[in-house]
Amino acid sequence: MFYQSAYVKSPWNCELRTLQLPDSLPDAHVLIRIEACGICGTDLSHAENGMEEWQPFGHEVAGVIERIGSHCDDLQVGDTVVLESSGFCGRCDWCRDGRVDLCNKAPNFWKSGPSLGFSEYMIVPACCVVRYEGMTPETACLAEPAGVAYDMVKTADIRHGDRVCLVGPGPIGLMAIPMAIRSGADEVVCVGRTRNRKRLEAAEMLGARVVASDLPLSEQEELHGRFDRVLVTAPVQMIPQALRLLAYGGILSYIGIGTEDGRIEFDANDFHYRKLQLRASFASPALYYPTVLKMLKKGTIPADTIISHRMPLRDIAGAMTMCKEDKGATIKVVITPERRRASNEG
CATH class of the missing domain: 3.90.180.10 (Medium-chain alcohol dehydrogenases, catalytic domain)
Structure with missing residues (x-):
């Protein structure tokens, strides 16, 4: 055949x-x-x-x-x-x-x-x-990308009342929004570029407050220091800027690899004194299929x-x-x- x-x-x-x-x-x-x-x-x-x-x-x-x-x-x-x-x-x-x-x-x-x-x-x-x-x-x-999103959310250890920011409204990031809300997030803000209109509209439909801006995160000062958890599904080069969004004691969880060069630099003193954490989510092995299949079936x-x-x-x-x-x-x-x-x- x-x-x-x-x-x-x-x-x-x-x-x-x-x-x-x-x-x-x-x-x-x-x-x-x-x-x-x-x-x-x-x-x-x-x-x-x-x-x-x-x-x-x-x-x-x-x-x-x-x-x-x-x-x-x-x-x-x-x-x-x-x-x-x-x-x-x-x-x-x-x-x-x-x-x-x-x-x-x-x-x-x-x-x-x-x-x-x-x-x-x-x-x-x-x-x-x-x-x-x-x-x-x-x-x-x-189910496969949903499992990746779920691993990132679990890695972030979102607690009830947390303020959460998602950087990068791709499919994995979008699926993380309802997961973060059901994990207890008090607020989920999605940051994306203005050209990604359909993705930002989807983020709003999924329950996030959308911030559409073409400015670098380093220049969006109104977001700095506001979030207990930051989820990054954008290129890893965004991580140093995304760290600025974290409040004292915050955690940044990310999924992704550098497309050309995976090296990044950030201020280790600031990272230390603000008691921040940077956590990599790598969904290998591919866990949580029964859980995410239930989410998909129920419409979560x-x-x-x-x-x-x-x-x-x-x-x-x-x-x-x-x-x-x-x-x-x-x-x-x-x-x-x-x-x-x-x-x-x-």
């Missing part, structure tokens, strides 16, 4: 390839028929300068189990599932000491087959599979607010270009294989 899969190569080259499914599956693996996959900022970064050779891509996956290999007794053909991008082994010293968050030694899907999420099919280790029900595949595929994270575009697999190159060039009008773009699109259109 032949199927279509998208490949990427820097800078900004995408193509669809025709691949053939194998006759049999490796032990403890399943074949997923992909129904939806979201475009992540990591995909854009890799397309820009991270892929010297052609590679499959896409990791925010929702689909249906099409075929099961051996030793997959708890799974069935027809199960609707999402995929953890990494997992813990359950056997190492970290795991046995209860720190599964520090282990990512379980098998993952990154090199388990010739295709990843922007495809019609994908072969994955059974341990990556998490079942879901009661929502569309487009909603379910938000409203998928229709986060998903701005749904596009077929054949338009993956155009979708990537749109994400790169028009952040003001896009939030989360979800790609669906055309066979599913065709069936929906009768």
Whole structure:
């Protein structure tokens, strides 16, 4: 059986390839028929300068189990599932000491087959599979970035009554807003550039007070020293300026890496005397899927607010270009294989 899969190569080259499914599956693996996959900022970064050779891509996956290999007794053909991008082994010293968050030694899907999420099919280790029900595949595929947002919020240790500022209203930052509110935040302020109008509108809909400004954070003095917690999903070069927003004893939690140079500088004396904390959130292993799937199902994270575009697999190159060039009008773009699109259109 032949199927279509998208490949990427820097800078900004995408193509669809025709691949053939194998006759049999490796032990403890399943074949997923992909129904939806979201475009992540990591995909854009890799397309820009991270892929010297052609590679499959896409990791925010929702689909249906099409075929099961051996030793997959708890799974069935027809199960609707999402995929953890990494997992813990359950056997190492970290795991046995209860720190599964520090282990990512379980098998993952990154090199388990010739295709990843922007495809019609994908072969994955059974341990990556998490079942879901009661929502569309487009909603379910938000589980992976929602888990990233939840890890950032938990890392920030938001307490009841805290004043929280979000810097960077991308999909992960936006999903963190209702999480912060339900964690007890008394106020959530979202800071973003004026050109990101659709994202700022979404932030307001999700319960944040929006501050739209093209000034550097260092010049927005009305925000300095106001917040108990700051969440940064912008480039890491924003961290030194974002530290100015913290009140005495505040915590800054961030998710992201430097696209070119990850080095930053800040005043260590000020950091020390104001008793600040800087915490990195790195959602590997990919924890909290059951929790975020409940949030998505209940509408705590409203998928229709986060998903701005749904596009077929054949338009993956155009979708990537749109994400790169028009952040003001896009939030989360979800790609669906055309066979599913065709069936929906009768």
